[in-house]
Amino acid sequence: KKRVKRAFKDGSSPKKKSKIIDSVEEIPSEESAIESDGEQHVDSYEDDDEIETPYEKRIRLAKLAVAKAKQAIDSDDEDPMATLTVRLQEEALQARGKLFFSVAEKFKPVSLESIICLFGHKKTVTCLCISSDCKYIYSGGKDASIIKWNIKDFSKLRVVKGGRKGSSSPYHTGPVLTIGISDDSKYLATGSADHSIIIWSPETLEVLFRLQRHRSPVTALSFRRQSHMMFSGDRFGRVCVWNLPLTDILQDQGAATKIEVLSICGLSLERCVSASGFGGAGICLWKVEQEVCVQYTVKNPAEYSIECIYAVNDDLYIGGSATNTLYLWHMSRGSPICKISPAHPPTSSDLDSVTARPALNWVTSVTGLFSTDLLATGSSSGHVQLWRLHLESEKAFSFGLGSENVGDDDEEGSDGESRTKQARLRVHHDSAKLERIPKGEFQLGGFVNSLAFSNDGKWLVAGIGQEHRLGRWEERRKVRDAICLIPINIPFKQASDIWM
Missing domain, CATH: 2.130.10.10 (YVTN repeat-like/Quinoprotein amine dehydrogenase)
Incomplete structure (x- = not known):
């Protein structure tokens, strides 16, 4: 395996953060109220206050993930917090390209x-x-x-x-x-x-x-x-x-x-x-x-x-x-x-x-x-x-609700536990x-x-x-x-x- 480092032809770093365009809308939370005036700020980046920092982006995406996961939770779930936790874990793994399904x-x-x-x-x-x-x-x-x-x-x-x-x-x-x-x-x-x-x-x-x-x-x-x-x-x-x-x-x-x-x-x-x-x-x-x-x-x-x-x-x-x-x-x-x-x-x-x-x-x-x-x-x-x-099998373990033991996917249980039948695997x-x-x-x-x-x-x-x-x-x-x-x-x- 060879590693080759390449310098940019223009001699300058391409990772400029001066322009940030994000198509995902922010979702209001209890801690911060988000006001929207309907205007799109795509080309106006003159003020430093309009630049979203990496920390602010992580906070915004975390709130977005929590809100989406809450909407997807069934009201009939016996343990909604456990369901929410597992869903957030799945989304985090999938975002990093680590989630695996057996179909x-x-x-x-x-x-x-x-x-x-x-x-x-x-x-x-x-x-x-x-x-x-x-x-x-x-x-x-x-x-x-x-x-x-x-x-x-x-x-x-x-x-x-x-x-x-x-x-x-x-x-x-x-x-x-x-x-x-x-x-x-x-x-x-x-x-x-x-x-x-x-x-x-x-x-x-x-x-x-x-x-x-x-x-x-x-x-x-x-x-x-x-x-x-x-x-x-x-x-x-x-x-x-x-x-x-x-x-x-x-x-x-x-x-x-x-x-x-x-x-x-x-x-x-x-x-x-x-x-x-x-x-x-x-x-x-x-x-x-x-x-x-x-x-x-x-x-x-x-x-x-x-x-x-x-x-x-x-x-x-x-x-x-x-x-x-x-x-x-x-x-x-x-x-x-x-x-x-x-x-x-x-x-x-x-x-x-x-x-x-x-x-x-x-x-x-x-x-x-x-x-x-x-x-x-x-x-x-x-x-x-x-x-x-x-x-x-010894290199991967199942990823399901309330269990991280190999072989638990075959067990019968509640509606929440039945989701493990899709054999979610976190790949190691x-x-x-x-x-x-x-x-x-x-x-x-x-x-x-x-x-x-x-x-x-x-x-x-x-x-x-x-x-x-x-x-x-x-x-x-x-x-x-x-x-x-x-x-x-x-x-x-x-x-x-x-x-x-």
């Missing part, structure tokens, strides 16, 4: 006939994301277009067509390679081969502003959990940190690794993890506050590149490679703690002789239901596999392993360029294309470019929706 065992087999396909892109579907309220899907393609879909009735709501390459179009003029949405669905971001990032209004798909910092195709972007901080990476290895709605860059790491960034995933803390391409297969953990880049290797000299990355929480990272291998890293280890090869079948029986691949497939996409043991990967042959992240582990979920595989065809779970656990959405999202190195798959919705129907509810 993969609830998966039931899904028939191929129940999979729903949506068609709208004229070329390969390269990326997609789902709004946090699980109502809309946003997709991008090589046709430079952005499409908004309604999950409820599977209709196409809005379409934004891109311009021709080199034109003065206000939209993208090249393939849309990556897309992401903030957890509060306030900002939708897209990165393109035209070297630009466009921030959209998710509701209307109107352009809010454009970010021009990268000098090569923007291949990856992601938002920090429950925040407007955004991370972006490009083919030259540059990683940029943004704090929306400010258009000025917060931090520019430059080409710290000098290796292309193929995928990136934001964490709960001010950090992100990225996947490196050809020339240095591995992942990098970018610590914004410390201005440090920590590199993790694969310990495999035959490895080409890590094509995709997903953070289960702030400690565990899963990456898929071009050699059909799945790697699992822990933050405290410089090399993988688990490796599975092959992750997908090397060939597929339903592909004809033109597109059949006797060689190993790529792991082209990976995703998961955040803070749970449910994961999914996609390959270059259209194969989708569900995985369960298994933690050693040194090792873990990945297991295939029985009957949890689907053959869709084409390249699975993107995967995403809905937060309610009802859908796994896959972006299918005839080509890989970043190039045309192989014969086109004889499939239709589509967005496939797989109804997994796993009951799950996030512990909290409070911004921390």
Whole structure:
């Protein structure tokens, strides 16, 4: 594990606190009355009194968390204070990326006939994301277009067509390679081969502003959990940190690794993890506050590149490679703690002789239901596999109401105690392993360029294309470019929706 410190190119510290924009409204308490005159103080920061200190922010967020937790407590609870305590503990752990839920065992087999396909892109579907309220899907393609879909009735709501390459179009003029949405669905971001990032209004798909910092195709972007901080990476290895709605860059790491960034995933803390391409297969953990880049290797000299990355929480990272291998890293280890090869079948029986691949497939996409043991990967042959992240029992203990003993989750009790059946785990582990979920595989065809779970656990959405999202190195798959919705129907509810 290597640590690389990078100085900022402008020679000045990016951590300026002169402008603080917080979208969370303050909640009045008995100790302090909050007066609101309805005016927004976004651009007026001339007075020092208007600057919120870190201490004041912690107090405000603590009051907000207590108020939210009190509203969620059922009046029929026998011990409301115990319920409140546990809920606050859950929210604190989730905010730090330490909370873990076991839901993969609830998966039931899904028939191929129940999979729903949506068609709208004229070329390969390269990326997609789902709004946090699980109502809309946003997709991008090589046709430079952005499409908004309604999950409820599977209709196409809005379409934004891109311009021709080199034109003065206000939209993208090249393939849309990556897309992401903030957890509060306030900002939708897209990165393109035209070297630009466009921030959209998710509701209307109107352009809010454009970010021009990268000098090569923007291949990856992601938002920090429950925040407007955004991370972006490009083919030259540059990683940029943004704090929306400010258009000025917060931090520019430059080409710290000098290796292309193929995928990136934001964490709960001010950090992100990225996947490196050809020339240095591995992942990098970018610590914004410390201005440090920590590199993790694969310990495999035959490895080409890590094509995709997903953070289960702030400690565990899963990456898929071009050699059909799945790697699992822990933050405290410089090399993988688990490796599975092959992750997908090397060939597929339903592909004809033109597109059949006797060689190993790529792991082209990976995703998961955040803070749970449910994961999914996609390959270059259209194969989708569900995985369960298994933690050693002696390395984790249950997190439930009034009990911190291993094995108490199976006990029957009051309504409050029944909440422990979701197997809340506070993760303290040194090792873990990945297991295939029985009957949890689907053959869709084409390249699975993107995967995403809905937060309610009802859908796994896959972006299918005839080509890989970043190039045309192989014969086109004889499939239709589509967005496939797989109804997994796993009951799950996030512990909290409070911004921390």
